Amino acid sequence: MKKVTLREYSRLRKLSYFNVMKMVKNGDVKSEIVHENGKDVPYILIDDEIEKEIDKKIIESNTQKMTLQEENNLLKKEIQRLKAELEKCNKRTVLA
Structure with a gap:
């Protein structure tokens, strides 16, 4: 599994940052919160199988x-x- 920030994930998937935040809050993607420099920073855990399911959802809603x-x-x-x-x-x- 690979850890990426919300901004990186939104760039990878070409989604808005707000939509990525909603996906994290809804539990659509696995995430963890890491305490860095006095702030809680959410990271998304990228898993290949879960990403395929998310791709299907994104493609179905847009086409x-x-x-x-x-x-x-x-x-x-x-x-x-x-x-x-x-x-x-x-x-x-x-x-x-």
């Missing part, structure tokens, strides 16, 4: 196949929803 037309329709619906929400906010500020 959702869509055609360009489907994605375009989804974005248009989101724009309409946001316009309606903005209109409601504008009405509230005018009435206030």
